[in-house]
Amino acid sequence: MKRKMSKWIKRSMAFVLAGMIAMSGAGVWVMQAQAVSSNDVEGPAPTDSQMDTAKSDIATYANNLIVSRNLTGKDKQKILDMLDEARYKIGHDYNHANGYAEMQSYVANVRSMMDAVVAAIPSSTSDFLTLADTYLTPSVKYGQAVTIVLPVINYSPTELSDVMVRAKVSNLVSEWPFEPTSAGMTRSILSFPPYDNTKSMETVRQDVSFNFVVRSDVKTGYYPLVFEVTYTRNGNVEKAEITTYVKTTGKPESGTLDGDSEEDKAESSKPRIIVTGFETVPAQVYAGETFTVTIHVQNTSKSASVTNVLFDMQAKEEGKDEDSKFAAFLPTSGSSSVYVDSIAPGASKDLVIEMSAKSDLSQKPYVLDVNMKYDAKEAVDLTDTASVSIPIYQEQRCETGDAEVTPADITVGGQSNIMFDVYNTGKTTLYNVWVKFEGDSISGGDSFLGTISSGATGSVDAMVTGAAATMDDGKIRAVISYENESGAISTVEKELELFVSEEFMGDFSDPSMGMEGEMGMEELEGSGGIKPFILPIVLVSVVVLIAAIIIIVRIRKKKKEKAELAADLEALDETDR
Template identity: 35%
Template structure:
């Protein structure tokens, strides 16, 4: 009997010793790193780092990569072959599930509910589990399952980093009471665009089994805009709660102004959560740290090439070497061809990807020069040092502009060897001419019949209907029956009227139809003389001799004695009276015409002012 007992105890001891030795491939967890690029729905911004024996809160992003909405989405740990996973094609080595498996860990009711995830949108998910104490330091991965009413995801993997906890870490873990606060669960990533104010809420759920008291959630801020994208406008961004029950979710609401110099991208926002583990509100605060992400839309981060610095003298210099227009003289409203010869004036610096954009000076809010095609941009692939290229552009000048030179700006954008998008501008001045225009009003001649040696008054207006000043306007009169004469008017501004008021003397009797040639001449700003010709009608007749009748020479004394002075000089007196009346009438008429023309000018000026 004793022998059997000894044998039994020996077998038990041997079994105990044998069982204490781990077998290869069993009971021992091996570190393994999974290539997450194979995932379709699950992505991680930052791998979670945790320690053995501690509760790990693993946050990742679930993205609907399809073109339709996913309904009633649930995400959780997958129980697929968690005892021992072996996939030599995708994993670096054999590995085991890195977490302690607890009751209900893989049950559907314990999965995270995301609700509806719209096509192309993402939501954050946080899964919590305690890391096994018997695993080595290294990377581990675990499978995640997800499904909904209208889809079922094949298992995808999430990596974590596990380091071996020290005795101090274990004491700290006990001190915090294993509080687990989950941020942003089931929410889309907060999204903001500069310069708009970003208003958002971050859900904070107590995933622990006990109540946290005097909870304070504080953001860890930074002056570095590459780490913290928001302006620090408030003194305090703490969010306080008297208590947060197990499973309770509270909202951390924020209204943040985005920094001007922040670049587009995702930013991690570290949140420090302090709390007490007792309802007496006494004792020291315990704390944990959690992180959520925000997405900012602003300027893109600069590349290494950098933008052009106009103060740096190593870029190419592109100038207008020469230019011409065809025809050489451009009249307002005419089409013409502009020939630009652009030269890289640098001695050894080339330019490439050159864009020339033409910008015309404006008159009355409209461009003076426009291109025939409607496009004002022209490209040149490259321009070596000292090289010249020719641009030919069909253009049209605007009618109705004043006669002067108008500027055409050539904006340049190009790449130099050390810079991109170098800019410069050069200007050419293109003269535009206007054709002088005038009109002559009604010509009035008073009287229209004169005798040789007599005078008549000629009056008419000269209207400047063009856009340029008429200089030294003069009216000349010529004809066989008159003495040639001139009347100087002076300068007439655009839109103004000059008046001709001349006296024309008869020289000989009219032998034709009585046409008198009127020539109105003027000069332009260069002194070139132009003229306009008109005609008027004037008849000149010989003076009729006075017939005194036949007088008897023998009775002359008696006749003179018998007749009075009026009787003796009746014809002369009558002729003198007629001439005097005609002269007086002429003077009155000239004064009347001057007054009438002056009133017409004043009315024209009033019309222009009104």
């Protein structure tokens, strides 16, 4: 009985011990499980506020890239597509545990992809036209009338002429913050000297002012303002662009430049017609001439055609008051409109119109506005405006007055004074006016008159030297040369009459000669080497020489008179016919 109790006690103790061990093992497993769970805790999901903040941050980042780098076309669209995709994913793909951290990582990755797009964009096209450091980005508000002043500096080593600065206007509120009127969108600078570091910035810069009215539906943000520049440098017409920015404040309901509203998307989808270039026949149009201008236009839409397109070409009006205003160009047919039935997506059309330039135009570029009205899909009566600048030239005219040649007969080595006036009878300035004399019998006399303004006179007062005896009719030439604004040289010739004869070798002023030029008989008789009979021979030789000179001069003058008389008779015969 005691043995059975002992066995039972031992078995009970074994079960208790096994249970304790089992419980101990289970406790260890529970602790290990808890430890594993504590090392694999998931992060929180993003809140609505955090998702809105992420959307705003990525939109701001994208907008800053577009504005600061003046992105357009495909590059701008790439950034906007990335922005749209990022907004969608932020709002739909990360609303789960640990989604906040994943969302932050995704936003950083999108920024890197946007930076890669910007890094592949080429630099600006303008090499030496830039704004001064004094320029400050203006701030404007909807409905406000503002003046934008561009302090432009020419860092080119040469002077620029016929500079035209034109604002690149758009009808889209997302691209242009001001009312899209064509009036006052172009400014001109006749002469733009190069930068001089010895002068103050206020002296070397050119302030170009534009007056605008801010659109009532303008959006809040930074708008890029692009100004197209054409100018003449070293005789060549070149182009450049100047880009600046303006900070705008719009109505709350107008939104921002993020462009996320349905209205903005609909507006940006409207097709646009742009002017891609033009040419004239003849290439250089002179005042008073008739010319043909061909303007190239393109439908920039990739999917929508434009129909019922009406183009109206109107030249800017010139003049200071209403009574003296006039259009620089007028169509020869009486109509300035061109109708095109339709333009396919991405297609181009040429607009050809014959026009006449007024005869009293100054030599400078004149603006021709191209006003457009067209339909596209459901939208009707869409409008847009573009401009081209057509340079007008004036014929340079130079005339001379009567010349005074004093004396008209000189000997070799002698000098004659030539004086006459040079008149600028044209409407342009004559630059670098030179007067040079040409002839086999003369040398010297070159004169520099410099610049002669329209209607002004330059005076020539030159001394020419006899270089050789005249062997012809005594004609010499005064060659007047001058340059235009492009440096092209023109010449005008003026005929003058000047006779040059050989210098007499004898000295007839010897004191030993008498009043009649005869040597005293006493000296002749007293000299051992000269006989009295030589005196008549000397006198006769001198008289013959003088007579020969007089006869030659008279014969030449008679030949000249006969030639002039024959020319007059020939002209008279032609008149009678």
